Every structure is written in C-alpha cells, then in structure tokens.
Amino acid sequence: MNELSVNHLLGIKYITKSDIDLIFETADHFKEVINRPIKKVPSLRDVTIANLFFENSTRTKLSFELAEKRLSADVINFSAAQSSVKKGETLIDTVNNILSMKVDMVVMRHPNPGAGVFLSKHIKAAIVNAGDGAHEHPTQALLDSFSIRERLGEVAGKNVVIVGDILHSRVALSNIYALKLQGANVMVCGPNTLIPQHIHKLGVKVEHDLRKALNWCDVANMLRVQNERMAISYFPSTREYTQQYGVNKNLLDSLDKEIVIMHPGPINRGVEITSDVADSGQSIILDQVQNGVAVRMAVIYLLASKIKN
Numbered sequence: 270m271n272e273l274s275v276n277h278l279l280g281i282k283y284i285t286k287s288d289i290d291l292i293f294e295t296a297d298h299f300k301e302v303i304n305r306p307i308k309k310v311p312s313l314r315d316v317t318i319a320n321l322f323f324e325n326s327t328r329t330k331l332s333f334e335l336a337e338k339r340l341s342a343d344v345i346n347f348s349a350a351q352s353s354v355k356k357g358e359t360l361i362d363t364v365n366n367i368l369s370m371k372v373d374m375v376v377m378r379h380p381n382p383g384a385g386v387f388l389s390k391h392i393k394a395a396i397v398n399a400g401d402g403a404h405e406h407p408t409q410a411l412l413d414s415f416s417i418r419e420r421l422g423e424v425a426g427k428n429v430v431i432v433g434d435i436l437h438s439r440v441a442l443s444n445i446y447a448l449k450l451q452g453a454n455v456m457v458c459g460p461n462t463l464i465p466q467h468i469h470k471l472g473v474k475v476e477h478d479l480r481k482a483l484n485w486c487d488v489a490n491m492l493r494v495q496n497e498r499m500a501i502s503y504f505p506s507t508r509e510y511t512q513q514y515g516v517n518k519n520l521l522d523s524l525d526k527e528i529v530i531m532h533p534g535p536i537n538r539g540v541e542i543t544s545d546v547a548d549s550g551q552s553i554i555l556d557q558v559q560n561g562v563a564v565r566m567a568v569i570y571l572l573a574s575k576i577k578n
C-alpha cells in the first residue's frame with residue numbers, strides 16, 4: 270500500500286497500523302534528506318499550505334513550517350491566537366477566505382476539540398490537526414513512536430508509561446491510540462486528580478506510584494502540568510507534585526534497568542524532570558524535535574500526493 274487510507278490527519282483514532290508504517294517509512298527517507306547538505310526536495314513545489322494557529326504554539330508551528338519549506342511548498346501563516354475567532358461560523362469564514370486564495374492543505378491548531386473534523390466536512394482542502402483542545406495531537410504521537418522505534422528498534426511489545434497531567438493532555442490521548450495500535454503496552458501515572466475516570470477503557474494500566482511505573486517501563490514519556498488549562502488546583506503545590514512525580518537523576522540511577530526518557534516539550538525544568546535527566550544520554554528529547562520535522566514532512570507529502578491524484 271503506497272497511500273494513506275485517509276484524506277486528512279484528524280487524529281490517530283482515524284488511521285490504521287499500515288498508515289503508521291507508511292508514514293514511518295516515508296519519514297525514514299526524509300530524515301536522510303534533512304541530514305544532507307542540501308536539505309530541500311522539490312516534491313511539493315505546486316502545493317500551497319496554510320498554517321492556522323488559533324492557539325499559541327512555538328515548537329509545533331516551527332516544525333510544521335520547516336517541514337513544509339523542506340518540501341518546497343508555498344506557505345501562508347495565519348495566527349489567530351490573539352483574535353476573538355472562537356465560534357464555528359467564524360472559523361469557516363476565516364478558512365473560506367484563505368481557501369479563496371487556492372490553498373491545498375490546512376494545518377490547524379484550535380482550542381475546541383473536534384475543530385478539524387468539523388472543518389473537514391465543510392471545505393475541500395486536506396486538513397492536518399496540529400492539536401485540538403485537550404483532544405488529540407496526532408503528529409506529536411507519531412513522532413514520539415518514531416523516536417521510540419529509532420532508539421529501541423520497534424514499538425511492539427515495549428512498555429511505555431506516560432507520566433503527569435493525563436487529564437488535560439492531547440499528547441497523552443494520541444500517544445495511547447498510536448502505541449496501542451502498534452502493539453505496545455501502555456500505562457499512565459500521575460495524581461488521581463489528573464487521571465481521567467474511564468481511561469482504563471482504552472486498554473491502559475493506571476499506576477499512582479512513580480517508582481513502580483518506572484521499574485515497569487522501557488520508556489517514560491514525561492508530560493508537563495498544563496496550568497493554563499486548569500480552572501482549579503488539582504494538587505497541593507508544585508513542590509509536592511515534583512516530590513511525587515518528578516524524575517531526577519538519583520531516581521533514574523536507582524532503578525533496576527536503564528529506561529528511555531521522552532518529553533513532548535516545553536519542559537518545566539525542575540518540575541517534571543530535572544536538567545540532568547533532560548540532558549542525559551537516556552533522554553531522546555532532542556531526537557524527538559528532529560524527528561518531528563521528518564514525520565511532519567512525511568504526513569504532508571503523503572496527504573498532498575492524494576490531493577494530486
């Protein structure tokens with residue numbers, strides 16, 4: 270199979286295992302391209318991509334923009350993070366204005382869950398979900414799995430724990446879908462208040478003791494606490510959270526085995542992980558950033574090839 274089963278990347282729950290395999294094979298190729306002296310390929314010379322960010326983003330936006338430019342696409346950036354564009358109708362108006370400029374693909378981050386799905390039903394362009402509320406963030410989950418595969422050889426059969434603010438995290442949900450689809454064993458770990466009630470229905474284990482979780486896993490994906498999504502306090506203090514759920518070098522060194530540390534960024538250094546962990550040989554955080562460009566190039570390239578057909 271040389272094409273994706275979907276016309277949009279709206280979430281991991283809409284794609285198949287063979288879609289993931291195809292994205293990874295394509296990303297392997299693009300990773301070689303990125304490491305060459307000339308980093309551009311002319312693959313998408315006739316394709317116009319609009320980046321619509323209705324919510325602040327630094328890393329994801331830069332990563333997408335770099336991926337698009339490496340593929341020689343024409344790029345339009347629209348930042349509505351500061352504007353009052355919140356309602357569905359305004360969203361369609363905004364996008365229709367951009368589409369009237371003959372845009373082929375829209376990469377969108379939006380505070381409302383399901384915004385990408387809503388859009389895909391109303392416009393002709395291919396949609397890539399760059400994060401919708403606390404719902405999904407599919408390209409992050411793909412680059413996380415790609416990074417695990419690169420470090421450990423495969424994802425199937427590996428034990429992966431996602432630690433921290435599971436409740437407010439779109440990264441956690443997309444990662445659970447992606448890891449389960451590839452045959453990994455998944456556990457979530459954090460304070461009771463930050464674990465969604467029915468999460469076990471997704472086939473994941475729940476553990477509140479960080480040391481037990483770390484001794485179980487091959488990979489620990491550390492999430493930051495998303496204070497900006499919290500209307501109330503979910504734990505007594507940051508200091509107490511760090512004491513119970515923060516990873517430092519002493520804790521890592523005291524485990525029965527060496528585990529891989531990941532983080533989707535931005536890191537709150539000294540809260541969920543200390544600097545000596547983030548910058549250690551066990552961390553693949555910078556690999557994740559580099560792989561993000563290759564994976565996003567693969568997604569954009571594969572979706573664009575469906576537009577052309």
